[in-house]
Amino acid sequence: MHREFCRRGAWLLPLALAACDGPQSALDPAGHEAEAVSQLFWWMAGASLVLWVLVVGLSFYASRRREQPWPARRAARLILVCGALLPTLLLAALLVFGLRLMPVLRAPGDGLRVEVEGQQFWWRVRYVLPDGRRFETANEVRLPVGSRTEFLLTAQDVIHSFWIPSLGGKMDMIPGTTNRLVLEPTQTGRFRGACAEFCGASHALMAMSVEVMEPEAFTAWVEREAGAAAASTDEGAALFLARGCGACHTVRGTAAAGRVGPDLTHLGARPTIAAGILPNSPENIDRFIRETQAIKPAARMPSFGMLPPAESAAIATWLGSLR
Amino acid sequence: MLIRITWRRAILTLLVLAAGALLFAWSGIFNIAASGGHWAITNWVLHGVMRNSVRTHSLLVEAPPPLDDIALKARGAGHYASGCAPCHGAPGEPQNPIIQRSTPHPPDFSESLDDWTPKELFRIVQHGVRYTGMPAWIVPERRDEVWAMVAFLEALRDMEPEEYRRLAYGAEAPRQPPGSSAGIGGLGTPPAEVLADCARCHNRDGQGRDGAAFPVIAGQNEAYLLQALRAFADGSRHSGIMQPPAARAGDEALRALAAHYAAQPRQPVPQSFDPALLAEGERIARQGMPENQVPACLSCHGAEALARNPSWPRLDGQHAPYLEGQLALWREGLRGGGPYHRIMQTVASRLTPEQAHAVSAWFASQGGGE
Numbered sequence: 138m139h140r141e142f143c144r145r146g147a148w149l150l151p152l153a154l155a156a157c158d159g160p161q162s163a164l165d166p167a168g169h170e171a172e173a174v175s176q177l178f179w180w181m182a183g184a185s186l187v188l189w190v191l192v193v194g195l196s197f198y199a200s201r202r203r204e205q206p207w208p209a210r211r212a213a214r215l216i217l218v219c220g221a222l223l224p225t226l227l228l229a230a231l232l233v234f235g236l237r238l239m240p241v242l243r244a245p246g247d248g249l250r251v252e253v254e255g256q257q258f259w260w261r262v263r264y265v266l267p268d269g270r271r272f273e274t275a276n277e278v279r280l281p282v283g284s285r286t287e288f289l290l291t292a293q294d295v296i297h298s299f300w301i302p303s304l305g306g307k308m309d310m311i312p313g314t315t316n317r318l319v320l321e322p323t324q325t326g327r328f329r330g331a332c333a334e335f336c337g338a339s340h341a342l343m344a345m346s347v348e349v350m351e352p353e354a355f356t357a358w359v360e361r362e363a364g365a366a367a368a369s370t371d372e373g374a375a376l377f378l379a380r381g382c383g384a385c386h387t388v389r390g391t392a393a394a395g396r397v398g399p400d401l402t403h404l405g406a407r408p409t410i411a412a413g414i415l416p417n418s419p420e421n422i423d424r425f426i427r428e429t430q431a432i433k434p435a436a437r438m439p440s441f442g443m444l445p446p447a448e449s450a451a452i453a454t455w456l457g458s459l460r
Numbered sequence: 461m462l463i464r465i466t467w468r469r470a471i472l473t474l475l476v477l478a479a480g481a482l483l484f485a486w487s488g489i490f491n492i493a494a495s496g497g498h499w500a501i502t503n504w505v506l507h508g509v510m511r512n513s514v515r516t517h518s519l520l521v522e523a524p525p526p527l528d529d530i531a532l533k534a535r536g537a538g539h540y541a542s543g544c545a546p547c548h549g550a551p552g553e554p555q556n557p558i559i560q561r562s563t564p565h566p567p568d569f570s571e572s573l574d575d576w577t578p579k580e581l582f583r584i585v586q587h588g589v590r591y592t593g594m595p596a597w598i599v600p601e602r603r604d605e606v607w608a609m610v611a612f613l614e615a616l617r618d619m620e621p622e623e624y625r626r627l628a629y630g631a632e633a634p635r636q637p638p639g640s641s642a643g644i645g646g647l648g649t650p651p652a653e654v655l656a657d658c659a660r661c662h663n664r665d666g667q668g669r670d671g672a673a674f675p676v677i678a679g680q681n682e683a684y685l686l687q688a689l690r691a692f693a694d695g696s697r698h699s700g701i702m703q704p705p706a707a708r709a710g711d712e713a714l715r716a717l718a719a720h721y722a723a724q725p726r727q728p729v730p731q732s733f734d735p736a737l738l739a740e741g742e743r744i745a746r747q748g749m750p751e752n753q754v755p756a757c758l759s760c761h762g763a764e765a766l767a768r769n770p771s772w773p774r775l776d777g778q779h780a781p782y783l784e785g786q787l788a789l790w791r792e793g794l795r796g797g798g799p800y801h802r803i804m805q806t807v808a809s810r811l812t813p814e815q816a817h818a819v820s821a822w823f824a825s826q827g828g829g830e
Contacts, residue, residue, distance in 0.1 A: 293751070379768040381803060384748075384759035395759065396750040437753050439806040443799035 160347075161329040163302040167349065169321040170305025173238045180234065184227065242305075246287030246319050251278065253290050255297030255310040257336060258343040258436060259399055259412040264359070272363040273387070275399030276412045279348045280304075281355040282325050288318040298334035301347050307333045322349040329413060338435035344413030365390030366402045366459045373455025376448050385438070388459065398438060406460045423453035494563040503564070510589060517587075518579040522603070527578060527611040531781070534670035535605070536612025537627035538661040539701045544609075547593075550628070552621025564592055573617050581610045598700035601794050604785060605700050630669050632660045654713040655720060657705050666721040672729075672779035679726030683770040686718035687798030697796040698789075728777045733821045741822025744815055754810050757819060760803075771800055780824035787816035 158165040166172040248267035253260050263273045278301070280286050290299050292310040299318065300307030308318040332343035350358065366388050374391060377383060383393030389402040404410065407417055411433060415421040425432055426449045429440040441449060463469075484490065498506065525532070541550065549555035549570035559565060567574065576584070586606045588596035597606050612627070625633045635656060655664065662668055666678030677685065691697035692706035693714065706714065748756035759765055760772045775783060789795035790808030797804070811819070 375768075378765075381760045381765070381769070381772070384755035395748075395755050397748065397753050397755045437806075439802045441803075443802065 160327055161302050161331065165303060167322055167324040167326060167328065168301075168304035169323060170242055170319075171303055172323070173242065174305065177235060177238065181231065184231075188227075242319065244285070244319065247284040249281070249284065249286045251286060251288050253278070253288055253299060253310070255290075255292040255299065255332065255336070255343075256437075257294050258332070258339040258433060260299075260343075260345050261293070261399065264362070266359065266363075270363060272359075273400045274362060274403065274407075275401075276345045276409070277347075277407045278330065278345060279350055279355060279358055280320065280322050281352045282322050282349050283352070285319050285321045288320065290316045290318060295336050296334050297332050297336045297343070299330070300333040301328055301330035301345075303328040304347070304349075309334060325349045325351060327408065331413075339433045342412065342414045342433050344409075346408045346413050348408070361406075361460075362403055371451075371455060373451040373453075373458075376452050377455060380441070380444060380448065380452070382452065401456060402459060404459050405457045417457070419450075419453045419457040422456050423450050426453060494561060497563050506564070506591075510592075514576070514580050514583050514589075518577065518583040521579040521582050524578045524582070524610065525604075525607050527607070527614050529611060531671045531673035532608045532611035533615050534627055534630075534661070534673035535608040535701065536610070537624070538630075538674075539605075539609065539704075540612055540616075541628035541660070542657070543704060545628075551616065551619045551624040553624075562593065566592075566594065569613075569616060573613065578610050578614060581613050582606055585609050585613075598695075598703050599698040599794075601792075602698055602700055602789075604789075608701075627670075629660050631663055632656055654709045654717060657709070658717060658721075662721070664724075665727075666724040667727055668779075672781040675782045676726060676729060676778050677721045678724035680722055680773060681766065681770045682718050682722035684773045684798070685722055686715060687771060687800075688773075689714040689718060691797050691801075695796075697798075697801070698794050726777055728827070729779055729824065731780055731821075731824050733780070733825055737818050737821050738825055740815075741818035741820070744811075744819045745822050749810075749815075752810050754807060754815075757823070761823070771798065775823040776826035778824055780820045783820035783823055784816055787811060787820065788813070791816075 163171055164175055164178070166175045250265040252263040252265065254263075260276050260278075261273065262275055262278060263271060265271050288299065288308070290308055290310045291314065292312045294312065296312070297310040298307050299310055301320070304320045304322050306318060306320070308316050310316065326349055328347040328349070330345040330347050332340055334340075336343065367390075377388070378392055383391070383395055385395040385397035387394050387396065387400045387402065389400075393401075404422075405417070409415060410417050410422055411425050415425065415432070427440060427442045427444070427446075429436055429438045431440070444452075497503075545553060546556065547559050547566045549568045551570060554570045555566075555568040560568075582603075584594065586597050586600050586603070588594045597609075599605070616624075619627075625636070629636050661674045662677055666680070667676055668674030688697060689706050689709075690711070692699055692702040693709070693711075694707075695703055709717065744754070745757040745761075748754045748759070757775075760769070761775050766772055766774055786795060787808050790805055791811070791813075793805075793809075795801070795805070795808075808816075
């Protein structure tokens with residue numbers, strides 16, 4: 138029995154470590170802030186392990202030792218040293234170590250500012266470029282590698298929390314107040330962010346795609362993203378307006394200028410749709426249009442399953458073509 | 461000689477009595493014929509139980525709205541003529557002799573109406589009366605409709621036949637033969653001309669009558685009208701008043717009706733509003749309230765949007781109380797409709813009553829012309 142348990146346990150061990158890398162892991166840092174956090178974590182984990190071995194070892198030793206009386210002074214000294222002095226020293230060291238990390242995290246950004254507003258259950262993202270230009274997108278954050286980007290975080294309805302584990306954070310998003318977070322990615326790549334504060338029925342379905350790019354590629358992306366959509370005026374575009382989608386969604390370059398839901402100007406260029414939960418494909422866009430409430434319960438958008446299938450497919454194809 | 465009562469004997473007696481009752485029911489000797497009527501004592505007991513039940517249950521009924529509102533009375537009267545008069549008669553239209561031979565036979569309102577309070581009438585109209593043939597309201601949740609009927613019934617007590625004919629038939633009164641609503645046909649058979657049925661309340665020009673009693677349907681989008689009529693007919697838009705006429709008309713007639721009313725010129729409804737209210741309404745209509753997840757109304761109900769999509773209704777020049785009433789129904793989840801109604805359900809549920817009031821006023825004050 139005991140042996141069996143150990144064999145299974147050993148087999149499960151890699152599973153516990155499997156979540157340590159990948160696009161959404163604080164233990165596989167790709168940014169300064171995440172590195173600091175991960176460093177702190179490993180120091181604490183290491184120190185805890187040492188303490189654990191010491192304490193367990195001592196109690197084991199105590200249980201095996203033959204009982205005999207101890208002089209009162211020796212016992213008092215043991216309690217003073219191990220019960221008060223040692224923890225104070227250790228915790229003070231940890232505090233100093235932690236505080237030392239903070240000024241770096243609070244240092245100002247390099248000029249790029251991103252305003253993110255959490256809503257049930259998606260992210261409104263506004264880029265404010267160093268030259269003052271602004272543009273809006275949703276559920277996607279792209280950052281230049283090696284420079285510090287300042288995030289201004291707030292929420293529209295309830296408390297959300299902004300967390301890109303691989304880069305840093307997390308930071309709560311609170312209605313009526315703005316929190317500041319500065320992230321400095323150190324590696325390019327695709328990552329995943331998530332809402333880290335329970336915010337409603339689809340909290341677990343509120344994610345975002347994150348991409349850290351080389352500065353040149355980032356500049357090219359910004360230029361494209363700041364512009365209007367390459368507005369093809371096909372059937373899908375006409376249906377998008379005729380069926381009222383433009384009442385809530387903006388597609389720059391068309392008559393759709395709604396300010397209620399996510400900006401869809403360059404939807405086709407995003408890796409995911411529906412706030413990071415479905416891979417971006419015309420089929421998935423179509424499914425989300427028709428079965429919104431099934432895919433994302435309690436989302437603010439009603440399901441548009443009443444549209445004739447050909448119409449929603451045409452709208453989905455058009456949206457997928459917006460790059 | 462005394463018979464000693466033991467448990468065994470008591471139970472045995474009960475069993476024999478039960479078997480006897482079953483045998484009696486099975487034999488069919490009992491006479492259920494309506495022709496004989498109830499015995500006086502049966503009538504007294506049944507009627508007493510009914511009155512007591514209505515009185516007790518009416519304690520929970522909400523306070524009535526102002527019942528002397530002509531719009532409420534007219535709305536109730538239009539439905540009364542086709543839904544109630546066939547059994548209950550009406551001023552100047554005595555009860556049908558066939559109905560008089562039913563047991564119990566429905567009270568004849570061409571003669572008199574018992575002294576029920578408005579709340580008691582509400583209870584009876586909303587839920588009907590079991591074992592009497594009095595049906596419940598088709599959609600009991602539409603309390604506004606039930607109150608309209610109560611308002612009419614309150615006025616019915618001393619109503620002259622001419623006034624009744626005007627309220628029930630509107631401009632169609634001269635075309636309707638006297639006593640026509642008391643015909644049992646009113647419940648099922650479509651009238652010779654369906655339009656005449658609609659025009660009793662909505663007029664042939666779709667402008668309605670008696671203040672805000674009926675919505676303006678003149679010049680409404682044809683596709684929208686047809687969707688609305690079909691939704692009324694199959695019950696997916698909840699209305700005890702509109703479902704019967706829409707259901708008995710048949711789909712072909714509904715198509716013709718939608719085309720007819722869509723083709724009528726829309727006349728502005730004269731209404732006056734506080735400018736501050738209109739300004740608030742206009743802000744909501746033009747910009748929406750993105751902070752409350754409310755899109756601009758005009759992005760679907762504006763002229764440009766309506767040109768793109770004939771399935772959305774136009775709201776300009778409509779009666780403000782009607783629009784406000786519909787928004788209240790949306791909020792309560794009592795406003796179904798055609799295939800697209802969930803969109804409006806979502807938006808309308810985010811408006812407060814004050815916002816609904818303002819935006820209804822603004823749409824009512826708009827255009828109304830072609």
